[in-house]
Amino acid sequence: MQDIIISGSIAYDHVMSFPGYFKNHFLTDNLDSYNVSIHQGGTAPNIAFSHAMLGGNASVLGTVGRDFEPYRVSLDEAGVNTSNIVEIQDDFTASFYVTTDLDNSQITFFYPGAMSYSSKLKIKDLARKPDLVVISPDDPVTMKMRVRECQSLRIPYFYDPSQDIARLDSDEIYQGVSGSKFIMLNSYEFSLLNDKLGMSKRDIVDLGTLLVVTNGKHGLSIWSSDDHLKIPVYPADIVRDPTGAGDAFRGGFLRAYALDMSLELCGKVGALCATYCVEHVGTQNHHYTVSEFIDRFRVCFDDAGELDALLNNNSTG
Template identity: 45%
Template sequence: MSIVLTGSIAYDYLMTFPGYFKDHIMPERLDSISLSFLVDQMVRQRGGIAPNIAYTMALLGDKPLIFGTAGEDFEDYRQWLESHHIDTTYIRVVPGVFTASFFANTDLANNQICSFYTGAMAYARELSLETLQSRPEMVVISPNDPVAMDRYVEECKQMQIPYVYDPSQQIARSDPDELRRGVDGAYSLFVNEYEWELLQKHTGFSAEFILHRVPLVVITRGAKGASIYWQASEVDVPAVPVEKIVDPTGVGDAFRAGFLRGWRLGFNFEICGKMGSLAAAYCLEQRGTQSHYFTVEEFITRFRTHFDDAGALEVMKQPTV
């Protein structure tokens, strides 16, 4: 199954605050909040939802294709992606603007306050899936320019291409009608447990309605693992214990990558969820969204250690066609 990954392409500016945000927030003054956090660490790393998912999929032996827009500062990033066997053919570089940028400040409790600069991502609405030379079997519509996301939803419906709807960070920014169109017609929906509640609030759709309309719904729950709903049946998968929590940024993207790779290989959804949990653990143990690394053999060994399933991933040892 061929998968096209649409979504933001960005640089991440990751900062660490040596305290707790909660100690500086006064609930009775939220209408006039004014805060500045002095951070003691900052790194600039490659990020963006589509490349993050693609990177971990590539580690797992896939050759993903990214569909999106980047700025004139993208060339080094392109070389990095291509060196990891990621197809950048359909990444359009927009002259005169910079690549989108994500600014994340993380406190000692791993809570985050984030901002996102659109940059070249705003031009994603000008791209059309109809320009793809071959029809994909699945399109992932992850956080991007909201107009672009809505366009890809409509194009997938018109072209009868199944799509994974992953609105996550853009739920707060997207128009409720856009969110309703994205959900109603999706083959699969990916959200975390907070976004699950927020999505219901913004769309007016109940949980029962969404679970009835969308065949596959995956809700990640942090340290509690994930819940997978497939045609009214539910499977819960646990989180994989980590050696040390370093940075939560990009963990959800790694989970999606592990799940999608398992899906592409034809595993059942429980195995896909467990692959997602393990991929997420690797990301959580490193700073940044594309700093983790493992071989397929290492991934299989660690999977069997935590899930006690000696034969589940045997097919991963075979070369990808």
């Protein structure tokens, strides 16, 4: 698998910490935040970043504002393909605001900015037809359009509606789910999807898709028509910030999948990518070489030597 497009939001993350518990203070005291920091973020580049750390070269598809150039340089240096990121000079790059308390509960806000123009970018206008598209959270109009594009062009796609489930109606979500290669959600997002569609996990895999549900410290599950895999988390040395863990997981999973690894190994590679992410503040501040990743992986997981393929397949898939 050579040509992967990751479509989704591109944003600056404003990460804040709250020195207490929301459940004790919300609506009763001021939610003053400490340790404010600004990081590069957005679902698409977050996924592409962890994918690139393992030697992949997926292309991000999305729109950004006139303040994006330093971010582009950083992504280029990380090995992310930015050739399909288009700058909108009349607006600013989207911004994501998240405050995390001592229990790792989060309150989030989002300013779409230039992301609102992303529906102007069409897959059919790309230099070549991709082998796989990841449809991650974006402007809802764009998410709906990406599903239609992939289905009409017969391009396999990963469907990752995540936080956009609340903004999509049931018919739109069903269309995205029913034609996908994979659907990826966390346990809370799956409960929202279940509320909207009334579909169980078995109902979803019976449509021919594979379902991946992450569940924080409890690990993840992968459902297919004939199997149910349970994969534990990879133990973290320290948990500094849970923001972006799901995107890092997707980046690792996607990289292993592009190299035709087993679903179990895809899940475990994703689990370690997520752990690297939570050990740092920000969604693109974790770094490792492929060799370092493999060595750490083998401390807790067994790959029977399969991960050596990462050493021999840089910049593919």
